[in-house]
Amino acid sequence: xxxxPFFEWAETSLLGSIGxxxxxxxxxxxxxxxxxxxxxGGTVLLTDLRLLNVVLRDVPSEQxxxxxxxxxxxxxxxxxxxGIFMAAAVATRxxxxxxxxxxxxxxxxxxxxxxxxxxxxxxxxxxxxxPLVLKSVALASLVIWFSVAATGRWIGFS
Amino acid sequence: MxxxxxxxxxxxxxxxxxxxxxxxxxxMYNWVESTHVVALMLSLGxxxxxxxxxxxxxxxxxPASRIASRLNLPMMIGFTIMIVTGLLLFFAVPVRTxxxxxxxxxxxxxxxxxxxxxxxxxKLNESVSTWDNEPKAPRRxxxxxxxxxxxxxxxxxxxxLIAYDWYDCFRAQSEFITWAAGCxxx
Numbered sequence: 001x002x003x004x005p006f007f008e009w010a011e012t013s014l015l016g017s018i019g020x021x022x023x024x025x026x027x028x029x030x031x032x033x034x035x036x037x038x039x040x041g042g043t044v045l046l047t048d049l050r051l052l053n054v055v056l057r058d059v060p061s062e063q064x065x066x067x068x069x070x071x072x073x074x075x076x077x078x079x080x081x082x083g084i085f086m087a088a089a090v091a092t093r094x095x096x097x098x099x100x101x102x103x104x105x106x107x108x109x110x111x112x113x114x115x116x117x118x119x120x121x122x123x124x125x126x127x128x129x130x131p132l133v134l135k136s137v138a139l140a141s142l143v144i145w146f147s148v149a150a151t152g153r154w155i156g157f158s
Numbered sequence: 159m160x161x162x163x164x165x166x167x168x169x170x171x172x173x174x175x176x177x178x179x180x181x182x183x184x185x186m187y188n189w190v191e192s193t194h195v196v197a198l199m200l201s202l203g204x205x206x207x208x209x210x211x212x213x214x215x216x217x218x219x220x221p222a223s224r225i226a227s228r229l230n231l232p233m234m235i236g237f238t239i240m241i242v243t244g245l246l247l248f249f250a251v252p253v254r255t256x257x258x259x260x261x262x263x264x265x266x267x268x269x270x271x272x273x274x275x276x277x278x279x280x281k282l283n284e285s286v287s288t289w290d291n292e293p294k295a296p297r298r299x300x301x302x303x304x305x306x307x308x309x310x311x312x313x314x315x316x317x318x319l320i321a322y323d324w325y326d327c328f329r330a331q332s333e334f335i336t337w338a339a340g341c342x343x344x
Binding site (some may be wrong): 023027028030031034035037038039040041042043044045046049054055056058059063064067068070071145146149150153154157 | 184205318
């Protein structure tokens with residue numbers, strides 16, 4: 001299925017027009033995207049570094065994961081809302097940008113990983129889970145979300 | 159006087175071969191900039207968690223001092239990476255950055271955030287024994303945490319705005335912008 005007509009429509013939509021016409025609003029959207037990324041990264045790192053026994057070793061990992069996941073969802077919503085706003089203004093350019101597709105692939109992988117694998121696993125008592133599995137999940141999570149952030153930055157370079 | 163000195167310094171940096179090579183290296187420059195942005199997740203990410211704990215928004219059943227002390231090291235590692243990459247980004251484009259009003263505002267906000275963090279930790283260490291297990295920090299520390307979040311939002315925003323040339327010196331600017339950005343004739 002060719003998605004180009006959708007991207008062309010997105011660029012002419014109200015959202016796309018606002019981002020294209022008002023540079024200041026677009027820049028604020030970019031800043032909010034970065035702040036949301038920082039919060040998202042903070043929650044991911046907090047959980048994963050705890051599972052790897054790097055930080056907060058004296059706090060139960062269930063407690064850390066539960067608290068971090070609440071704010072992860074808030075951050076993910078903000079990242080996606082501001083990301084859609086930013087992409088809409090330059091949608092046609094995004095369609096032809098390989099890093100945009102790399103980021104979308106990493107993002108979808110990250111979301112699927114969190115909600116289909118990591119979260120269901122971490123809802124169980126962590127003592128019942130093989131420590132190697134916990135550490136592997138934490139490492140995979142770090143790699144995926146680092147890829148989301150890095151590919152996102154490279155969209156602007158290509 | 160100060161602007162002239164900064165301008166001369168930036169021109170000297172600009173004349174160095176390494177500055178030009180960094181600026182013109184597609185991969186090196188972009189990797190430095192990417193690292194600067196990705197390090198946000200570590201530095202600001204940990205700072206957000208600490209400030210949010212003080213505000214009673216997360217991990218309220220964990221002593222505040224434990225959150226602050228345990229996350230301090232990863233946060234400082236993140237800030238060290240940001241400072242090193244930030245200096246390299248400045249070194250790559252020194253003349254334009256020195257005369258960027260956004261960079262100047264960012265610098266002032268960074269100093270304010272550093273002073274706020276110092277006062278915050280001083281106050282935290284002095285008083286934490288009386289409220290450590292409370293879900294929220296005392297009002298003064300909550301204000302400092304809120305101010306910290308606001309200052310960092312400003313630092314990220316002005317940092318992002320450096321890329322835009324709306325107020326660059328090559329454009330016709332008002333007297334105020336010319337003064338605040340420290341525009342010097344080249």
